[in-house]
Structure formats: structure tokens, C-alpha cells
Amino acid sequence: MSRLPIIIAFVFVEFLPLKASPLNYARDIRPILSDSCYNCHGPDKKARKAKLRLDDRSAAMESGVFSDGEMMARLTSNDPEMRMPPPDSNRVLSDKDRSKLVQWLKTGAEWPQDDRHWAFVPPVQPKIPEPQSKWEGNGIDAFILQRLKKEQLTPSTEADKATLIRRVTFDLTGLPPTIQETRAFISDSSPEAYDKVVDRLLASARYGEHMALGWLEASRYADTDGYQNDRLRYMWVWRDWVIKALNDNMPFDRFVTEQMAGDLLPDRNFFTQVATGFNRNHRINSEGGSIPDEWIVEYVADRVETMGTMFLGLTLTCSRCHDHKYDPIAQKDFYRLFAFFNNIAEAGLGPNNGNSPPFVKVPKSWPDLSGEEVKFVAPEPVKIKVVQTSVPRPQSGAPDTVMVLHELNQPRDTYLLNRGLYDQPDKSEKLQPATPPILGTWNDNWPRNRLGLAQWLMDSKHPLTARVTVNRMWQHHFGLGLVKTSENFGVQGELPTHPELLDWLATEFIRKKWDLKAMHKLIVTSATYRQTSVMKPELLKRDPENRLLARGPRKRLTPYVIRDTALFTSGLLNGQIGGPSVKPYMPPGIWKSISNAAYKQDKGARLYRRSMYTYWRRTIPPPTMMTFNAAEREVCIVRKDLTTTPLQALVLMNNKTFVEAARFLAERALRLRITEPHKRLEWVFHTVLSRNPTQDELEVLVADLNLYLNDFTKRPDDAKKMLMVGDKKADANLSASELAAYALVISTIFNLDEAITQN
């Protein structure tokens, strides 16, 4: 109990600033107004009460509520009729925030003339702060150190080399370093040693695979349609395009443009066409009885919403049914964006298995296309056939096709849809494709189609795309973005912890011609990234989430990396890149028990592919991945909270994949030239955790090994049973008891917190 004050202190605040600074409208006041007041006094005119709006400076000023005492009275009154927000409104205004507003009113309610929300103002490259010490490696560090100084904190020392190479290898390739790689790095005392490692990792084909994963999750990439019977589709060619583009370090503006409008580019070809599959990854409904018009609206809306989350960091979804409650995005703005995506030659219902048009045939030689094959192909138009009594279905694309975008000759008309409903268009005004005015002006040289939209997104003056993208990169490496709400840069999103750093990175990204690898390199070579992740007790209190970055990142591995690491260290991993998705182990009846499809597990080498190639059935995603918080791939997700549950423990202890991997790492250990058990275990430990065990650790493991060895020698049948877990047969020349005993110790190592964590 005596620890109570400490706990409260570190839990109730993001981080504890050293001293309070004077109130600032954008930082301190608008978030409160937005959260507690905008619902009735914000941008949504239909929801507005008392004709008062607090989101607009001049309207708010004119209302006089700041100066005439009205707002003060409403904030301080205890009369439920008077008090704001009304007690029955379910809007909460904490005492702390209430007193901030009161304080702000008392000090003259300062509201700057230019009150644009920070994220809507295009970033301007800030000057890098003057170097203060030898600690700073690059621009990132100067900004971080400046802030730390302000908080009277100091950076942590650099992580030891073993930790560092493990951290960066995981972050750039999704796999741990080998013992040889770790040792080579440790013994390389040249100043460029670390840079050499980073360059090697960036050049590895594993880089593109690992970096593709976040993109696939956000793009809701899957192998099935996602509704009801959840029929299959074939989109792996698009997935492989992403891996290749990332490995080739395609500039990010081109990467996005090809995906948004590869069918409209002047230099379009088969590859750019495949890229447009990005906007076909949404769910498609094949359920008999569905009304086609209703679902086309859903697909188009999904494209708008995905673009909003991935590139703009805005919750455009809100504006589908009404003017946005917080951000200056009107409902009409939503449907003007909608108009860009509303001209696809597609069908409302899916074909009930297979790709839905438009799709193109993929040559057998993919991805090594030759001559004619590289050329753009016009997809065949939608051909609707009425099946059963009246279900209108399009033709179905075979396994050798991939879905793409293709424009209709005659665009569909776009209207605002009341409450977002397909059958309630407001026909009083036909809407033309346009971007929200708050997000900058449109250049008339851009065509009013998806190509123009991509040019707008990737324009160097765009306020959001670069910021949102570098923020997700930061999130990838540090666990949290500089803007923690990486999906929401709007008024209700969190403010950046380091606004200048964010803008510096965003402008650097543009200055470096959208070079992704260069940006990753910039981040992972910073002194900030290279700090040890050990939490000093002082920091645990001040900054438990590590927002100020006075230490390095410590984060749990993703589900994909956890499984891949077990396969990799055991030697089971099949490193093939790309190709159709595979079906590794799955417990019995997972599909069959709740759907009308059966899972046909693969055999042999296909069981051991990287997890990114695992067949993704949207309504019943792979359970092991879900247990470790993978995104469902139903809609665009760019951030998942990682939680710790007992089900995770069960997976790592008992799941076939992990037990089999333990068996095969045991075989590797028993085949080493060294024969002393403690040396073998030392090698295993290093293989999994990239460091040598301490004496204490090793003693625990050796004692376990002896015990298990004794057990299994007495019960050889149990040893044999354990060696039957998994398809791959154990080496009969090795002692079953010894193998089983080692496997159980290795299972312990696989279950260590450290084994699924980047320190």
C-alpha cells in the first residue's frame, strides 16, 4: 500500500512534464473543446445546438460567449439546467479540463488568428537544433535531445551490440540474426560496423517481405471475400508486387500512385495494373439475395475510408452519414472523394468464388514477364448472369487472374447519400470528384480522376501524406508513433510529442524523393534508436510509455515474427518468396465447425513458409495469428493494441508449430560438434535470444534438461509421443529421450518473455 502514490503517479499521466507551461489554444484548449463540446457545438450543422459553434474562430468570437460570461457561467454552475456539458449528455469534462477552460477564459481566451489544426498546415522543414553533445548521431537525435533537456532528462547509453543487432534485424527483416551475424558484428570494431549491418539488412529480400506486412494489414489484403460464406479470391499476385516494389525501393510516391491509379498512368503496363489491386482488397459480398446497388456503395466507401486512414490519417468514415463531428470535413466532401472511386467497372455481388471483375489474366511467367506480357491489358467487361431465381452474378476470375481497377466508359453519377444509405441519394446536386478544401488546393493540371487524386496525395505541399507515413514508420520501429493515434491526425487525434521532429522527417522524406529505405536507415541509425531499452526506475515513473525517448524501444514481436522466428531458429523455415498462399497447421475443424468450407492443410515444405504467406480467411482468420493480435483484415487497420492473455501462453507451450520447431532446434543442437549439454544449451540460447545465457540462467536450463532426461529415459514411450508432434519425422539416429528432453528445454526458451520481445 505504501507504494500507492508512485503507482498513481506513473499511471495517470502520459509523461510528467517538468513544469507547467502557459495555456496554448491548439495544445491545451482545442482538444478539450473538441472532445467535450463539438458534438453539439461543432462542424456538424445538423447536430448543432443553440446556433453556437466552438470549432470556428469567428463564429465563436461573434457569439460573445467568451466575453459575456456565458461560457464561464455554464462551466462553473452547479445547476443541471445551466451546466455544460449537460449532465445527461454523456459528454464528460474532467475537473482538470474544466479548470483549464476556466483559466483560459480568465486570461482573455486567447485564440490565435491562424487557428488551423496543426495537421492541416503543410509541414515546413524546421531547422535542426544546434548539436549539444557527442551523443547526437543525426537530425532525429537533435530534436529528441532538445526535448529531453527541457524535461531535464538524459538519453540512455547505447544498447550492447548483441541487443542492437537483434533489434535492428527484427525491425528490418522480421527475423533474428544468426549467431554468425551477431558474432561478426560484435567483433567488428570499425566505426561503420553498425551501418554495414543496416545496409546488409536493407538489401536483404527479407526486408521487402517484412515491410510488406504492415501494408497488407492496412490494405485489408486477404485470400477470401469476407462476407457470409467468405468465398475465395486470388490476390497474391498483388501481394508479391508489394514485396517486390519494397525490395526494389520504389519511391513511395510512385508506390502509391501505381496502386491508386496504375490503370490511368500514361506509362501504364501490366505491373502498374496489378498494383491497382490495392483498391480491390476490400470485402466483396456474394451472399444470395443481396441488392447489388447497396454493395457497390459499400465497396466505394471502403476505398475512401481506407485512403483516409492510410494516407490522410483521418476518420473519413464519420462524414459518410453526416458532417464530421470534429474535423472540418463535410458530408459532401466525403461524397466528392467517393466520386473518384465510383467509376469502376465492377459488380455489386461477387461471383461466389473466384475473382470479381474487373480482373486480368496473369501470365504463367509472372513475375518475369516478357515483351508482350508487360503490356497493359483491358479487362473484359462485367457480364451479369442471373442464377438461382434472380441472383445477379458476374463472371468469375480463375486462379490465374488478379483483380484490378478499370474505369467505366460512362461514369456513375455520384450524389450525397443521406445517412450513408444507398437508396437515399440527394438528387438535388450531382457531385463531381474533388478533395476536401481544408486539405489544400487542387492543381488544375491534375486530371479529375484517381491519377489526379494520387498526384494530390503525393504533392510536396500536401499537409498529411508524408507526415502520416513517416509516423507509421516511427511506429514500426518504436512501437508508438510520434502521433500515438497513427490512424487519426484529426482534431480528436493525439498531438505529436515532437511536432518539429515529425515535420523534419516528413520534409526529409520528400526531400529524399520518397526514399523508404533511406528513411528507415535514418531512423535505425539514430542514437535515439540505438539506446538501451532498460527502464531506469526514474523513467518508469516519469515516462512509462517512453514517449520522450530517453531510452530505446522495447516491444513484443508481432504474431508473424513470433512464428517465423521459431521456424527460422529450428531450421524448418522455407524461405521461398511469393506465390499462392499456403495452408500450414490448423487445429481440427476450425473452418468446418462454423462455415461450409473445409481447411485442407498443406504438406511438406509448404508448412514452413513465412507467416505472411498463410492463407487468410477473413471471417475465420488463422487463430494463432489472432491470439497475438494480428489485424483481422476486414477493414483498414494501422494500429493494434497488443495484449497479454493466457491463450498466448497456451499457443507457445502446446501449439504444434512451436513444439515441432522445438524438436528440430533440438536436433540441430544434438548434431553440433560440441557434446557437453551446457554448451549445447548455450548455443540454443544464443540462437533464439542472440546472446549468451548468464551462469544462473544456464544452471536453471541444465537442471531442467537433466530432470527431463531422467523422465524420458524412464518413459521412452512418452518421448516418442512427443517426437510425433508435427508432420516432419524425427531423426531416428538420435536418442528419442535426449531429443525430447532438449525439445522441452527449448520450449521453455521459446516461451521466455525475451524470446517474443525486442529489447
Add this chain to the structure above:
Amino acid sequence: MNALNEIYEQHTRRAFLERSTLGLGAFALGSLLSAATEKRRNAVSGLVGLPHFTPKVKRVIYLFQSGGPSQMDLFDYKPHLASRYGEEVPESIYPAERKTTMTSGQKSFRCAPSILKFAQHGQAGVWVSEPQKHLAQVVDDICVIKSMYTEAINHDPAATLFQTGSVNPGRPSMGAWVSYGLGSENSNLPAFVAMTSNGRAKAGQPLYDRLWGAGFLPGRFQGVKFRGQGDPILDLYNPAGVTRAQRRRMLDSLNKLNEEQAGRFNDPAISTRIAQYELAFRMQMSVPELIDVKSEPKHMLEMYGPDAAVPGRYAYNCLLARRLAERGVRFIQLYHRGWDAHGNAPKQVGTQCDGTDQPTAALLRDLKQRGMLDDTLVIWGGEFGRTIYCQGKLTAQNYGRDHHPNCFTYWLAGGGVRKGITYGETDDYSVNVTENPVHVHDLQATIMHQLGIDHERLTYRYQGRYFRLTDVHGKVVKDILG
């Protein structure tokens, strides 16, 4: 992203103090493993301020009937319709635009009155059709709502709406909201359990993980699926050849090594992980005991019917539901497939009832005998109803029925719900609600209300917005509450 998010979230929980003193790992690990402390640590309490008011029930058992049971063949009796057999259902009654495309192309929409026999049962004289013999005997304990309605006409969005409050994916399911808000009463089992079973005539419409998912809530609030095949919970059992003693030994070593790591990095997340391993270990004991339905007395198994001891069957799941309820699981969600009667409806309804009627009634009886019906809310119903007009060919003995969103029947039983009443009315054709309409969100608001939750106040901020189960709708149906 950051395991510390969890620590953050825990601060709003009543159990925070208990857990944090332990959760800070490095400080208190010595005392960590005593059994009593373990138990306290893992019984996760709810949010501060919840329940919002005194709850009427401690738990919910939701018997979801997937596919859309036919209201006019089960509860919504329309005796005078017999004379309209074969007549066109007027368009003034049944508007064209909400017919699904499975039937909207039909040339005619002929009236297909139910051929199943109805009788009044219980003191209250509730109308129940013939195949529900067992339910008829306990009808004085239930409240029949004939006036349910929804907007969705396809299975996927309709079921998703019932379970998550939205037709679009990504929202938490009702059970996830409840376990987020109220926490768990049990330190050895999850707070929210989901089970599925297949229909007798046809397996039925597919189900989706999202129906018991956590949506944007932290993943640990999702329903834990109890399975009828293989391990009852995924990966519950030790690998072949590995004993419980070895597992204990392994956990002891794991704890030791993890503690060292915790000492080195000062990261409270490591201690959380240690605790979760201990919970997993306890589940390895408690779950096999839980699913051992053969330990039930013979008369109990007989009451639930011939499938009572067959894993994966509806009867087994009903019996398990009671055993879970006894052990403090808060939200028990069953799904039974097979109600989608597009053709051959009278026969399909009968076959479905053969597999479900007896266990459902047995569950009500069983709970009542144990005095648990007073603090348990039992809910029965599917994602929509069925059309009065015939899908396909109409004959004197046969008809098919398409999806129908405008009216259908649910029933509730247990804590705080009025017994033996029928609520709401439908028109002469069982097409539209004429009295006391109850929307999906109203039902959800009512369920939350009985658990002591104000559905408007249990919110979660996601993407800058405060989400709740009932979106911006939902009114508690006070009329049916005692």
C-alpha cells in the same frame, strides 16, 4: 504496440491496486506465487463506476439461432390467414424494395400460412407451435417479443448487427463490451465464452469470428471459443508425452528466468506475462473439469436429451452453458445454425426444433431448479425472421420462406424480465410490427440494463470517437421488465 498500454488501461479498474503491487514485478515476486494471491490477481474487476446501477442479473446466456427462425411457424400465430392460402400478398403490405434478390424476381408472392399446429400453453396462454413441446411446458417462465425488427436482410450484416450493434465489421461484440465493463467473476476461466453447433437438417449459415470478437477493444476481451472438436480451448492440452509435472517444472523455470529479465528491464509487462502463464496453467486443470459433463447425474443428462454428452451439439452446449454459469462466466454465447428455411420450411423448422427444443427448455428448468434463473438472463432468437410469402413452389404441404427483417420473434427469460407475457403485435400477415416495436439496439440496451449497465454510458474512445454497443440508438424496453 506497447505492453504499457495495458498498464494504463488497468488503472481504471478496481483491481488495479491489487494487481499493480504485484504487477510491478521486481518488487513483489517473492510473494507472487502463493495460491491466494494468484486468485485475486486474475479475477479482473470491471471499470470504475460500473455497474452503473444495481444489476438484475449476474450473467447472460444468449442462445443465438442463426439463419433466421420462422416467426409464423413458431410463435406468431395467424389463424385467420389459412383462408388466404395461395393469395397474393398485397404490395401495400409487403413493399418490393426490401425483398432480397433471391425472391424479388419471382412473378408472384403467394401467401403461405403456417401448416404447423398451434396451441395455447401455460397459465398465460402463450401461443406456441407444435414442434416446441418442451418449451410449451415452461412457457410461463418466458417473455415472448413478437415485435422485433432490423434493417439488414442478409445473414452476415444482420448477425453482425445483433452481435456488435453495427452491420459493419470492426466493433466489439456484446460479450466483449460486457467483459470490458464488468470484468470477470472467475479467476480460472474467461469472462466471455462462445460455443457453436450445427443444425440437424443442414449445417446452416456460416458464422464469423467477429461475432464474438473484441473489435477495437483490447484483444483480451474477446470471447474465448469453446470447441466441440480437438482441444476444448485451442492448444489447451500439453503435447503428447509431456506430463503436468513437467509443465509445472517448466513454468517454475520460466518464471525464474522471466523474473530475472523483469529485474533487468524494469518492465511491468513481464510480470503480466508471468501471471498469464499461471492462469493458463490453471485453465489446463479447470477446463477439463468443466467439460466433464458425464459427471452430471443421469436424470440431468436425460433432461437435456440424447445429445447432452456429445461435444459440439446444441444440447451439450446448453448443459455446458449452465456449468459455465455456475462457475461465474459472465457472458455465455451459443450459436446454433440451420434455421435458414428457403425451401421446405415446415419440415426444416420441425427438424431444428428436434435438436433444440428439449435442451433449451431443460436449460431453463435446470437454472430455475438451482435458483439461478433469477440472476441469469436467457435470450433466444436469430438475426431476422422469414417472409409470409412463399419462396419457390407453394403446395398444401410445403413452402419456402425468404429473409424478413420487418418483424420476428425473440424470447427472454430470467432475472428481472416479466414472465409468461407476449409483447408487441404484428399485422395480419406477420409482415410488419403494429404495436411496441423493438429494434436490435433496443434489445441490446435492455440486456445491458439488466446487467446494470447504462448502454449510453459504456463507451470506448477509438479513432477519436466515443463508440458504444448501441451506436447512437437504443431504448431500454421497460415494458417487459418486472
